[in-house]
Amino acid sequence: MKSDEIEQLMCGESFREGHDGASLIETHISWVILTNQYAYKIKKPVQFSFLDFSTLEKRKYYCEREVFLNKRLADQMYLRTIPVFKRGNSFSLNSQGGEVVDYAVFMRRMDTAKEMDKLLLAHKVNKQMIKGLAVKISEFHRQATIIKKKTEINILKERFNDLGIVQAFARDHLGDHYAGVIGQSVKQSGLFLDKYQYAINERISKGCTRDLHGDLHTGNIFLYKDPVIFDCIEFNDELRQIDVLDEIAFLCMDLEAYDRKDLSGLLYQNYLMYSGIKEDKEAGLLFHYYKCYRANVRAKISLLYAVNTDDRIMFDRKIQTAIRYLALLNGYLAKL
Structure with missing residues (x-):
């Protein structure tokens, strides 16, 4: 996905109800959308000497690896990998229709006061x-x-x-x-x-x-x-x-x-x-x-x-x- 598509996703139906105050954290390798209770981490389509997220298949694989590996120490936080769908010009995390254009690591938010x-x-x-x-x-x-x-x-x-x-x-x-x-x-x-x-x-x-x-x-x-x-x-x-x-x-x-x-x-x-x-x-x-x-x-x-x-x-x-x-x-x- 691209930055403008992430913005479209945040404005779409996935975040319209029950997700007041959704916000975005961006790093050099990912976007993390934060809601009241959950977080959605989407990997950028980038390739460096130490990582390769350049294809949809690789991003899916590494999302699944991220969930699997992190469940060893944070089982209650890491839930599963979910697809990002595109239908027309709209993007969604909870639609069952449309084209799968990316994947997200679905997480439960922890108490920031405990950081x-x-x-x-x-x-x-x-x-x-x-x-x-x-x-x-x-x-x-x-x-x-x-x-x-x-x-x-x-x-x-x-x-x-x-x-x-x-x-x-x-x-x-x-x-x-x-x-x-x-x-x-x-x-x-x-x-x-x-x-x-x-x-x-x-x-x-x-x-x-x-x-x-x-x-x-x-x-x-x-x-x-x-x-x-x-x-x-x-x-x-x-x-x-x-x-x-x-x-x-x-x-x-x-x-x-x-x-x-x-x-x-x-x-x-x-x-x-x-x-x-x-x-x-x-x-x-x-x-x-x-x-x-x-x-x-x-x-x-x-x-x-x-x-x-x-x-x-x-x-x-x-x-x-x-x-x-x-x-x-x-x-x-x-x-x-």
Whole structure:
């Protein structure tokens, strides 16, 4: 579908009754239509190096994958895949006639007051919530499918080194110090991966690489008594099939980005305890490396957003966010 067709869909019969205040959230890969009780996520017909939604068949497949994979951690939220129909110039989600022109992930809306990132900003995340989250994640990891495929070290290097594409922009807008952090991190990452390649492969042999969530940060968590973790990566298996330490490192890093090292440490220690993992030297170093990598990715995303926006307020906000993640990255490098 196209943007104007999404607008036509929102003006059609599907949203005419019982859906007061329908609104739209747009990302670079999807549209999400929000109503009082439900959400409808439609994938854009786009193709990038890391995903391919270019055909109707592929969008249907990945909608179904999204529902299937997310039901592991958010069964009550993800309902099913539904078709988008076109009849004449009208679009509908509930008509049984017309041509199927796209598909949507049909979801039940959660309570936005339970969003973890918002609760952190309001200083409303407590130790009990973190312990409950550690239990949820450790149980999920324990049950997740083991992946025995060996990791290509050069691929890990390329993923980390991709931060270099924004180094010149960082020098122009953040200064030499942060541009230097980018350059040093790329160099140090390569040396670390060469030195500890054996440890990474050993952990794969031990079953530590599993089919996980892949995008475990505070923006993808609702802190109910039983936490709801949503929006896993469905479009690229390699980005989801990762070391369990990589996954928990992402969330720990994100907590530290909110200046909550206390909660990060509590989450990690409880995760290790509930998972029955005994941290040796190599595991500890890999945990810090994965925090480096996740801070790297978040900084890159923020800088790329700044590159492509004409909104000055959003530009400044993303620059400050990038600085925060690069500062974290710099601190983690000292622990490798």
